[in-house]
Amino acid sequence: MSPPGTSAEPSPPGVNPELGPPAKAEPADKTRRVVLITGAAGGLGQALVCEFTAQGWFVAAGFHRSPLPAQPDTVLPVQLDVSRKDHAQAAALSCLRRWGRLDALINNAGLIADAPLWQSSEADWDRVLRTNLKGAFLCSQAALGPMLDQRRGHIVNIASFSGRVGAAGQANYSAAKAALLGLTQSLAREVGGGNVCVNAVLPGVLPTAMTANLPAETRERLTRTNVLGRANTLAEVARFVAFLATLENVSGQIFQLDSRLAPWT
Numbered sequence: 001m002s003p004p005g006t007s008a009e010p011s012p013p014g015v016n017p018e019l020g021p022p023a024k025a026e027p028a029d030k031t032r033r034v035v036l037i038t039g040a041a042g043g044l045g046q047a048l049v050c051e052f053t054a055q056g057w058f059v060a061a062g063f064h065r066s067p068l069p070a071q072p073d074t075v076l077p078v079q080l081d082v083s084r085k086d087h088a089q090a091a092a093l094s095c096l097r098r099w100g101r102l103d104a105l106i107n108n109a110g111l112i113a114d115a116p117l118w119q120s121s122e123a124d125w126d127r128v129l130r131t132n133l134k135g136a137f138l139c140s141q142a143a144l145g146p147m148l149d150q151r152r153g154h155i156v157n158i159a160s161f162s163g164r165v166g167a168a169g170q171a172n173y174s175a176a177k178a179a180l181l182g183l184t185q186s187l188a189r190e191v192g193g194g195n196v197c198v199n200a201v202l203p204g205v206l207p208t209a210m211t212a213n214l215p216a217e218t219r220e221r222l223t224r225t226n227v228l229g230r231a232n233t234l235a236e237v238a239r240f241v242a243f244l245a246t247l248e249n250v251s252g253q254i255f256q257l258d259s260r261l262a263p264w265t
């Protein structure tokens, strides 16, 4: 076999030659649903992979720079930079080739580059918007073809409380996540007639690499403003997302899973 990118054969549309040959087709198991999870090597991503797998789904686990740990054979690792259209399309195509369908997409990839706005670089603004927002656009566009063909699908966007209420030092991230809520509701209106649901989840503060460097006083404030006085857990958020992805009569909604209160304005 030629190494990736050196084959004389042209790649099928949407397939990035750098990503190598498509996964081997498996006999379709119509009873198992198929989910594509972005940012699957991250803290919440790994919890999502575990939960969907435990619930009997086939999982395409999109990893970016960090590799995935060893996975069961119901998990297909796919290299996926969500800011690249060719990667997004190749990931959706990998699901079709391997399992013949795509039932759910979890737009989970995200990053922060926190700084007060006046000290924030243009490069960080672009990076944060590209990953948290444009990535959801590109992956949703890639997933919608098969979902609309099947007349069934569910997209879950992992947004943030910062996108609802803003957060000092996170203008880029808050803007991206607020826009993700707008994308969720607009897309839900567009594809509801095609029987595709689109919802957003605000997972709350979670113990992942993203929050590892929070100052102690910020942690204390986040705990104090939570009516339960504690953060949610990765397992509980993953359980909710996997349940939500099975619902067929709920769309265009925003589910907040931490227990901070803020008026809806």
Ligand SMILES: NC(=O)c1ccc[n+]([C@@H]2O[C@H](COP(=O)([O-])OP(=O)(O)OC[C@H]3O[C@@H](n4cnc5c(N)ncnc54)[C@H](OP(=O)(O)O)[C@@H]3O)[C@@H](O)[C@H]2O)c1
Pocket (backbone or CB within 6 Å): 038, 039, 040, 041, 042, 043, 044, 045, 063, 064, 065, 066, 067, 080, 081, 082, 083, 107, 108, 109, 110, 111, 131, 135, 158, 159, 160, 161, 202, 203, 204, 205, 206, 207, 208, 209, 210, 211
């Ligand atoms: N942790 C929290 O308290 C919290 C709160 C609210 C919302 N969220 C949201 O929850 C989601 C998961 O975050 P997390 O807490 O699990 O953070 P995390 O552990 O840092 O995971 C983020 C993942 O996103 C991936 N990623 C970054 N850029 C990417 C790109 N261009 N293409 C594809 N993947 C990319 C990262 O991969 P690489 O490291 O390989 O680049 C990483 O695997 C994010 O959308 C985040 O905004 C988290």
